[in-house]
Amino acid sequence: MTLVKKATGVLEEFDENKIVNSLVRTGIPLNTAREVASKIIPKTKVISTKEIYERVLGELKRVNIAYAEAYRLREAIMELGPTGFPFEKYIGEILRALNFQVTLNHVLKGRCVSHEVDILAVKNGRKILVECKYRNDWGGRVNVKTVLYVYARFLDLIDRLDEAWIVTNAKFTLEAVKYGKCVRLKLVGWNYPPGNGLEELIRRTRKYPLTVLLTIQMVDYKILLDYGITTVDKLASLTPESLSELLGIGYEEAFKIVSDARNFMKVLTHM
Amino acid sequence: MTLVKKATGVLEEFDENKIVNSLVRTGIPLNTAREVASKIIPKTKVISTKEIYERVLGELKRVNIAYAEAYRLREAIMELGPTGFPFEKYIGEILRALNFQVTLNHVLKGRCVSHEVDILAVKNGRKILVECKYRNDWGGRVNVKTVLYVYARFLDLIDRLDEAWIVTNAKFTLEAVKYGKCVRLKLVGWNYPPGNGLEELIRRTRKYPLTVLLTIQMVDYKILLDYGITTVDKLASLTPESLSELLGIGYEEAFKIVSDARNFMKVLTHM
Numbered sequence: 001m002t003l004v005k006k007a008t009g010v011l012e013e014f015d016e017n018k019i020v021n022s023l024v025r026t027g028i029p030l031n032t033a034r035e036v037a038s039k040i041i042p043k044t045k046v047i048s049t050k051e052i053y054e055r056v057l058g059e060l061k062r063v064n065i066a067y068a069e070a071y072r073l074r075e076a077i078m079e080l081g082p083t084g085f086p087f088e089k090y091i092g093e094i095l096r097a098l099n100f101q102v103t104l105n106h107v108l109k110g111r112c113v114s115h116e117v118d119i120l121a122v123k124n125g126r127k128i129l130v131e132c133k134y135r136n137d138w139g140g141r142v143n144v145k146t147v148l149y150v151y152a153r154f155l156d157l158i159d160r161l162d163e164a165w166i167v168t169n170a171k172f173t174l175e176a177v178k179y180g181k182c183v184r185l186k187l188v189g190w191n192y193p194p195g196n197g198l199e200e201l202i203r204r205t206r207k208y209p210l211t212v213l214l215t216i217q218m219v220d221y222k223i224l225l226d227y228g229i230t231t232v233d234k235l236a237s238l239t240p241e242s243l244s245e246l247l248g249i250g251y252e253e254a255f256k257i258v259s260d261a262r263n264f265m266k267v268l269t270h271m
Numbered sequence: 272m273t274l275v276k277k278a279t280g281v282l283e284e285f286d287e288n289k290i291v292n293s294l295v296r297t298g299i300p301l302n303t304a305r306e307v308a309s310k311i312i313p314k315t316k317v318i319s320t321k322e323i324y325e326r327v328l329g330e331l332k333r334v335n336i337a338y339a340e341a342y343r344l345r346e347a348i349m350e351l352g353p354t355g356f357p358f359e360k361y362i363g364e365i366l367r368a369l370n371f372q373v374t375l376n377h378v379l380k381g382r383c384v385s386h387e388v389d390i391l392a393v394k395n396g397r398k399i400l401v402e403c404k405y406r407n408d409w410g411g412r413v414n415v416k417t418v419l420y421v422y423a424r425f426l427d428l429i430d431r432l433d434e435a436w437i438v439t440n441a442k443f444t445l446e447a448v449k450y451g452k453c454v455r456l457k458l459v460g461w462n463y464p465p466g467n468g469l470e471e472l473i474r475r476t477r478k479y480p481l482t483v484l485l486t487i488q489m490v491d492y493k494i495l496l497d498y499g500i501t502t503v504d505k506l507a508s509l510t511p512e513s514l515s516e517l518l519g520i521g522y523e524e525a526f527k528i529v530s531d532a533r534n535f536m537k538v539l540t541h542m
Binding site: 155179 | 382383384415416419420422423424426427446449450453454
C-alpha cells in the first residue's frame with residue numbers, strides 16, 4: 001500500500017480514482033483520464049500530492065499539450081501576479097463572457113467616503129460590486145476580516161449598488177463563508193460554492209488565462225496584458241502576423257504561440 | 272540658516288521653538304525645555320529630525336534620566352512588540368486607570384459569527400468594543416479598510432455593544448478619519464483626536480509603558496509582562512526584594528530598576 005502525503009502533512013491511501021476524477025473535472029475525456037491515471041502507480045511507499053501532480057502533468061503533455069495546460073489551471077492563475085491587477089482584469093473578462101457590462105477600478109461616492117471598487121458589473125439593471133482577492137500562494141485563505149470589510153464597503157455604497165461579491169482564486173475560511181451567507185454577500189472561491197466556483201466558471205465560459213499556455217514567455221505575457229489580451233481565446237483569434245508585430249518577435253515564434261492557443265481552444269471545445 | 276530634513280524628505284527651517292514645544296508637551300518644565308533647546312544649535316547646513324531627536328535625548332539624559340524617558344514615549348510604545356498583544360494589555364491598563372472594567376480577548380457571539388474582541392471595556396453600563404492596532408514602524412497609518420472592518424464587526428455585535436473604538440499608536444489616514452466620524456466610531460491615534468490622542472491619554476493617566484525605562488533589559492521586560500506588569504507605576508510599587516525574586520536577579524540590580532521607576536514617577540508627578 002502506498003500513502004499520499006498531502007500539502008497539510010496528512011497521509012491518506014493512494015487512490016487511482018482520485019486522479020481520474022481530477023482529470024475528468026478538468027474536462028479530459030474519461031478514457032484518456034483512465035489511461036493517464038493507470039500510469040501513475042507509485043513505486044515508493046510515500047508520495048506527495050505535488051509529485052503526483054508533476055507526474056500526471058508529464059503524462060498529459062505526452063498525450064496532448066492542451067490537456068496539460070488545462071490541468072494546470074490553478075497554477076496558471078497564480079502566475080497572473082505579482083500584483084492583483086491582472087487577476088482583476090481577467091475576472092472582468094469572465095464577467096463579460098457572462099454578459100455583464102464591466103468597469104474596472106471605478107470610483108463610487110458612498111454615504112461616508114469614496115471607494116475605488118475593483119469591478120463594477122452591471123446586468124439587467126442590477127449593479128454589482130465585485131471585489132477581487134488574488135493570492136499567489138497555495139493554501140492561502142480569504143478570512144472573515146475581508147468579508148466584514150467588503151460588507152461595510154457595500155453598506156456605504158448601498159444607495160448605488162444592488163449586490164456585492166468577493167471573487168478569489170484562493171479558498172474561504174469557514175467563518176468567512178458563514179458570515180458571507182448571513183449578510184448575503186456572494187462569495188466565489190476556487191472551490192466555492194461547490195459546483196459553482198471559479199474553476200467551474202472558467203471551464204463554463206472557456207475564458208482561460210493566457211498563463212495556462214506553456215509556450216508563452218513571461219515577457220510576452222506582460223506585453224499582451226498591456227494590450228488587454230488576458231485570455232487564450234483572444235490570443236487564438238489573432239493572426240501570427242499581428243502577434244509577431246505586437247510582440248516584436250519573428251513570424252515562426254508567433255506562429256507557434258498562436259497555434260498553441262488555437263490547439264488549446266480546439267481541444268477544449270471538443271472536451 | 273540651517274535646514275531640517277523631515278522623515279518624509281521635506282526640508283524646513285530650523286526652529287528652536289519647535290523643540291521647546293515638544294519638550295513642554297512631554298511634560299518637561301518650560302525653563303528646562305528652553306535650556307535644553309538652546310543647546311541644540313546645529314553646526315551643519317542640514318540636520319535630520321532624527322539627529323535632533325538623538326541630541327535632545329542626550330541633553331535630557333544629562334539633566335534627568337526621567338525627562339529622557341518621558342521624551343521617548345512613542346519609541347517606547349513601539350518597543351512593546353513584536354506582536355500586538357503587549358499593546359492590548361497596555362491599553363487595557365490605561366482604560367482601567369480611566370475607571371473602565373476591562374476584559375481582554377473576549378469572545379462575543381454576534382448576529383452572524385463569533386468575534387474575539389481585543390478589549391471589552393465597560394463603564395456606567397455602557398459596553399465598548401476596543402480594537403487595538405499596534406504598529407512597530409514610524410509613519411505606519413491605519414487606513415479606511417481597518418475602520419470599515421471594525422464597523423462591520425460592531426454591526427454584527429450591535430445587540431451586545433453600545434460603542435466601538437479603534438486605538439492605535441500610529442496615525443490614521445484622512446479617509447479613515449472621515450469614515451470613522453461618519454459612522455460614529457471613536458478613533459484614538461497617537462495624535463488624534465487633536466489634544467485627546469493616545470499620548471495625552473498616557474500623560475493624563477500617568478500610565479507609562481515599562482519600555483520607557485532605560486535601565487530595564489528586554490528579557491526582564493518580557494518576564495514582567497507575563498506577570499501582568501506593563502506600566503512603570505506598577506513596577507515602582509514593587510520592593511527591590513520582590514523584584515529581585517520575580518526576575519531572579521541580584522538585589523542591587525533590582526534596586527537600580529525600582530529606583531529608576533520611582534524616580535520616573537516622582538519626576539512625572541512634579542512635572
